Amino acid sequence: VxxxxxxxxxxxxxxxxxxxxxxxxxxxxxxxxxxxxTETSLYTLRDVPIFTAIRRSFDDTLDSLGG
Known part of the structure; x- marks a missing residue:
């Protein structure tokens, strides 16, 4: 990672x-x-969002959209 x-x-x-x-x-x-x-997380006042994405080039992204 x-x-x-x-x-x-x-x-x-x-x-x-x-x-x-x-x-x-x-x-x-x-x-x-x-x-x-986990127990330690009980002390977290405000959790943050997590976003999951796939890294790819702009051209590959357009191709995956059918463009």
């Missing part, structure tokens, strides 16, 4: 954005959901 961290200027009041890259997105999402269910 590769991790990419960047600052989120102008995106609400978040301090940074964390992006993960993996060959098995479903396993990673399962891991995140399991970690959200």
């Amino acid at each position: 590769k991790i990419n961290t960047t600052y989120s200027f102008g995106l609400d009041d978040q301090e940074f954005v964390v992006a993960f890259e993996t060959d098995s997105p479903s396993d990673f999402v399962d891991l995140v959901m399991d970690l959200r269910a």
